[in-house]
Amino acid sequence: MYQQTLRLGERKRGFHLITKEILEAFPELTEIKTGILQVFIQHTSASLTINENADPTVRKDFEMFFNKAVPENDPDYLHDDEGPDDMPAHLKAAMLGSAVSIPIQNGSLALGTWQGIYLCEHRNFGGRRSLVITAWGV
Amino acid sequence: MYQQTLRLGERKRGFHLITKEILEAFPELTEIKTGILQVFIQHTSASLTINENADPTVRKDFEMFFNKAVPENDPDYLHDDEGPDDMPAHLKAAMLGSAVSIPIQNGSLALGTWQGIYLCEHRNFGGRRSLVITAWGV
Amino acid sequence: MYQQTLRLGERKRGFHLITKEILEAFPELTEIKTGILQVFIQHTSASLTINENADPTVRKDFEMFFNKAVPENDPDYLHDDEGPDDMPAHLKAAMLGSAVSIPIQNGSLALGTWQGIYLCEHRNFGGRRSLVITAWGV
Numbered sequence: 001m002y003q004q005t006l007r008l009g010e011r012k013r014g015f016h017l018i019t020k021e022i023l024e025a026f027p028e029l030t031e032i033k034t035g036i037l038q039v040f041i042q043h044t045s046a047s048l049t050i051n052e053n054a055d056p057t058v059r060k061d062f063e064m065f066f067n068k069a070v071p072e073n074d075p076d077y078l079h080d081d082e083g084p085d086d087m088p089a090h091l092k093a094a095m096l097g098s099a100v101s102i103p104i105q106n107g108s109l110a111l112g113t114w115q116g117i118y119l120c121e122h123r124n125f126g127g128r129r130s131l132v133i134t135a136w137g138v
Numbered sequence: 139m140y141q142q143t144l145r146l147g148e149r150k151r152g153f154h155l156i157t158k159e160i161l162e163a164f165p166e167l168t169e170i171k172t173g174i175l176q177v178f179i180q181h182t183s184a185s186l187t188i189n190e191n192a193d194p195t196v197r198k199d200f201e202m203f204f205n206k207a208v209p210e211n212d213p214d215y216l217h218d219d220e221g222p223d224d225m226p227a228h229l230k231a232a233m234l235g236s237a238v239s240i241p242i243q244n245g246s247l248a249l250g251t252w253q254g255i256y257l258c259e260h261r262n263f264g265g266r267r268s269l270v271i272t273a274w275g276v
Numbered sequence: 277m278y279q280q281t282l283r284l285g286e287r288k289r290g291f292h293l294i295t296k297e298i299l300e301a302f303p304e305l306t307e308i309k310t311g312i313l314q315v316f317i318q319h320t321s322a323s324l325t326i327n328e329n330a331d332p333t334v335r336k337d338f339e340m341f342f343n344k345a346v347p348e349n350d351p352d353y354l355h356d357d358e359g360p361d362d363m364p365a366h367l368k369a370a371m372l373g374s375a376v377s378i379p380i381q382n383g384s385l386a387l388g389t390w391q392g393i394y395l396c397e398h399r400n401f402g403g404r405r406s407l408v409i410t411a412w413g414v
Contacts, residue, residue, distance in 0.1 A: 001276045003172045003241060034279045036314060036410060038174060040241050042250030044190045049370045052320045057354035058366055064352050065367050069207070069345070076202050078195035090196055091203050094187045098253070099239055101375055103279060103316050103408040110408050112318030115374070132241040132248050134174060136274070136412070138277045139414045141310045141379060176312060178379050180388030182328045207345070214340050216333035228334055229341050232325045236391070237377055270379040270386050272312060274412070 002028040003134045010128050011121045013085070015051075015059040019116045023109070026133050030107035035137015037109060040099040042130045045089035045123050047096035053116030062120075066092050089122035096120050104137055140166040141272045148266050149259045151223070153189075153197040157254045161247070164271050168245035173275015175247060178237040180268045183227035183261050185234035191254030200258075204230050227260035234258050242275055278304040279410045286404050287397045289361070291327075291335035295392045299385070302409050306383035311413015313385060316375040318406045321365035321399050323372035329392030338396075342368050365398035372396050380413055 006025045008018065022039060023029065029037060041048050052058040070091045072084040079087045100117060103110040119129065144163045146156065160177060161167065167175060179186050190196040208229045210222040217225045238255060241248040257267065282301045284294065298315060299305065305313060317324050328334040346367045348360040355363045376393060379386040395405065 001172050003243065034277050034410070036412075038239060038241070040239070040248070042248065042253065044188070044250070044252050050320070050374045051366055051370050055355055058363070061353050061355050061363050062367065062370070064354075065346070065350075068352075070203070074203075076206075077199050078202075079193055079199050087196070087199050090189055091200065094189050094200070094256075095233055095371055097235060097373060098188045101239065101314060101316070101377065103314070103410050105279065105408070110316070110318065112320070112406065114320050115318065118370075130250065132243070134172070134241050136174075139310050141381065176377060176379070178377070178386070180386065180391065182326070182388070182390050208341070212341075214344075215337050216340075217331055217337050225334070225337050228327055229338065232327050232338070232394075233371055235373060236326045239377065268388065270381070272310070272379050274312075 001136045006131045006133055008119065008129045011119060013121050013124050015062045016119045017053060017116045018119045022117060022133060029104060029135055032104045032135055032137040033106055035104040035135060036101055037104055037135045038099055038101045039117065040132045042132065044093055046126055046129050047093040047098060047120040048100045049096045049118050049120060050100050050115050051118055052114050054114060085124045092122045139274045144269045144271055146257065146267045149257060151259050151262050153200045154257045155191060155254045156257045160255060160271060167242060167273055170242045170273055170275040171244055173242040173273060174239055175242055175273045176237055176239045177255065178270045180270060182231055184264055184267050185231040185236060185258040186238045187234045187256045187258060188238050188253050189256055190252050192252060223262045230260045277412045282407045282409055284395065284405045287395060289397050289400050291338045292395045293329055293392045294395045298393060298409060305380060305411055308380045308411055308413040309382055311380040311411060312377055313380055313411045314375055314377045315393065316408045318408065320369055322402055322405050323369040323374060323396040324376045325372045325394045325396060326376050326391050327394055328390050330390060361400045368398045
């Protein structure tokens with residue numbers, strides 16, 4: 001069982017590929033023949049998901065879609081002290097999730113050809129984000 | 139590997155913090171230095187997520203938002219025998235998820251400062267809900 | 277720790293119960309007294325979730341709802357080369373998730389009475405889908 005914390009550099013609001021950064025921070029992965037890698041984000045206004053790793057317009061469309069689906073400035077929001085991007089950020093984070101878990105096969109992530117790990121930054125100025133990476137197996 | 143079932147008391151429709159209840163029901167957590175805790179809900183009209191543990195208006199805004207995003211009484215619903223809150227409950231449960239998995243560090247959950255575990259009760263009268271809590275590690 | 281790949285037969289766009297197919301492909305499950313089964317999909321335009329295993333109209337309502345929530349032909353989509361069902365498929369996949377994890381108790385999945393595993397096929401012609409099934413425990 002391997003575990004470590006990874007503190008990401010600050011990202012702009014939007015969806016960002018972080019697969020490479022995770023793999024570089026976690027060389028112990030190659031020690032595991034069969035197992036699971038979990039990445040967990042310790043925040044409630046940013047999230048993690050898995051989606052297309054190629055065409056960058058997919059990530060732009062994610063930002064566009066979630067901004068429509070979870071509008072800012074809904075007058076029904078009660079929690080609005082931290083600005084119009086705050087409550088939508090909490091809701092988007094819950095819709096997308098705080099963790100991804102990926103099988104490990106022969107020391108590599110068993111991602112499909114087109115899959116990558118996204119950091120979903122839902123705040124305008126979210127600052128640096130902390131991940132806990134845990135892997136287990138044989 | 140530790141596992142147990144936890145039967146929660148009935149909650150009102152809405153979003154409820156249950157971190158403390160889970161920790162109290164699972165003292166074995168302190169036996170694990172490095173690992174994962176998974177909480178799984180055995181229902182299809184209630185769900186689990188992780189979000190802000192402080193300001194209670196966040197949880198009220200969750201209830202408001204998901205009621206708008208997944209409307210009751212859509213005439214296109216085919217599955218409506220159990221009342222207007224039934225089909226929306228299934229959809230909300232799928233959007234939020236049936237499990238949360240959290241890293242364990244030195245016998246404690248590695249939640250961020252502002253993170254707590256939510257029981258998301260999507261039915262008007264959901265009754266008591268059963269969770270299966272599993273933890274593993276070294 | 278057991279792991280294997282399962283290649284599903286092609287399904288129509290929509291939501292499909294695959295619990296039985298997973299169990300039949302994974303007889304090693306009965307070797308585990310206490311543990312977890314994870315099912316991971318290696319694609320970005322199909323997803324996995326857990327929901328009602330009985331009334332088939334629930335699965336029809338899932339298809340209807342997600343088609344309304346994530347419309348095709350939004351003129352704001354930038355990623356549209358592969359047809360109108362492509363970008364909505366990526367978004368639906370992220371909302372529902374690429375993996376489900378279910379506790380194992382005494383060699384069986386600890387699903388609730390009404391829970392089943394859904395393959396969510398978001399493309400019109402998605403082809404065969406690959407799953408990686410991993411189980412661990414004692």
